[in-house]
Amino acid sequence: MTVTDNLISKPGCLYVVATPIGNLDDITARALSILKSVSLIAAEDTRHSAQLLRHFGITTPAAPCHEHNEREQGGRFLARLQAGEDVALISDAGTPLISDPGYHLVRQAREAGIKIVPVPGACALIAALSAAGLPSDRFVFEGFLPAKMAGRKARLEQVREEPRTLIFYEAPHRILECLQDMQAVFGDDRPALLARELTKTFETLQGMPLCELVQWVAADPNQQRGECVVLVAGWQAPEGEDAISADALRVLDLLLAEMPLKRAAALAAEITGVRKNLLYQAALERQKGV
Numbered sequence: 402m403t404v405t406d407n408l409i410s411k412p413g414c415l416y417v418v419a420t421p422i423g424n425l426d427d428i429t430a431r432a433l434s435i436l437k438s439v440s441l442i443a444a445e446d447t448r449h450s451a452q453l454l455r456h457f458g459i460t461t462p463a464a465p466c467h468e469h470n471e472r473e474q475g476g477r478f479l480a481r482l483q484a485g486e487d488v489a490l491i492s493d494a495g496t497p498l499i500s501d502p503g504y505h506l507v508r509q510a511r512e513a514g515i516k517i518v519p520v521p522g523a524c525a526l527i528a529a530l531s532a533a534g535l536p537s538d539r540f541v542f543e544g545f546l547p548a549k550m551a552g553r554k555a556r557l558e559q560v561r562e563e564p565r566t567l568i569f570y571e572a573p574h575r576i577l578e579c580l581q582d583m584q585a586v587f588g589d590d591r592p593a594l595l596a597r598e599l600t601k602t603f604e605t606l607q608g609m610p611l612c613e614l615v616q617w618v619a620a621d622p623n624q625q626r627g628e629c630v631v632l633v634a635g636w637q638a639p640e641g642e643d644a645i646s647a648d649a650l651r652v653l654d655l656l657l658a659e660m661p662l663k664r665a666a667a668l669a670a671e672i673t674g675v676r677k678n679l680l681y682q683a684a685l686e687r688q689k690g691v
């Protein structure tokens with residue numbers, strides 16, 4: 402085996418490269434140098450990415466890697482990687498795999514023992530969170546909600562009592578109905594923020610309680626255009642009976658129908674993990690009909 406054979410048999414590297422979400426100046430120097438040096442760019446939409454690549458004078462060939470062909474085309478990219486070529490994965494905007502294609506390719510490459518290198522950069526949810534002034538130590542990214550109201554409300558119900566900051570992506574033509582559903586499920590006063598057109602000319606970040614945000618967006622059609630991220634403050638347990646989740650109260654009610662109050666509160670505490678005293682007080686109030 403010659404030295405050249407040795408070099409060729411060494412697999413290439415898959416770079417997962419973030420691109421700008423609006424402002425082209427947000428591309429990193431490292432992203433540019435990798436996009437120039439790899440053998441192939443796996444792009445969500447080659448025509449869309451051609452504009453970005455042209456802008457930066459990058460002539461590397463690109464091949465499509467979108468959600469409809471990703472699984473099947475994965476083998477093609479893997480073959481190039483296994484033959485020793487470096488490949489860069491990009492999406493239309495921001496970080497690949499974040500509500501964008503790439504998961505299957507990265508997974509297949511990892512399973513094949515290919516080295517995968519993240520090249521971080523713009524990401525709309527992180528940009529929005531960094532400027533929102535909502536708790537950022539812990540957060541939950543929910544991606545896109547279901548498009549239809551019933552599915553959307555059901556999903557929102559599931560995260561109603563989530564204490565961490567919630568982050569959603571939403572399409573502009575659904576932003577108003579989405580915020581209205583959030584108001585219905587999370588309540589009028591839950592703090593929220595709409596981050597629209599980040600890094601672009603009409604960038605807007607508006608934070609206010611959900612009921613005011615709904616009115617503000619409804620009153621201005623311009624706020625129903627462009628790309629948006631919605632952030633909602635996490636649930637905060639109120640004092641007293643309200644602090645007991647709806648599920649725990651249901652358990653308490655079922656037990657109260659079957660046994661004395663003290664026993665029902667103790668058993669409900671064991672089942673739900675809620676403090677016995679809290680459930681006892683709630684049971685007293687329920688019996689008094691408060």
Ligand code: SAM
Pocket residue numbers: 422423492494495496497498499500501523524525526569570571572596597598599600601628629630
């Ligand atoms: N991979 C991207 C990222 O890293 O953020 C997200 C891609 S996802 C298909 C597109 C969604 O991201 C948009 O519908 C919007 O919710 C959000 N988004 C992307 N760019 C944005 C921007 N400049 N301002 C606000 N939201 C943006």
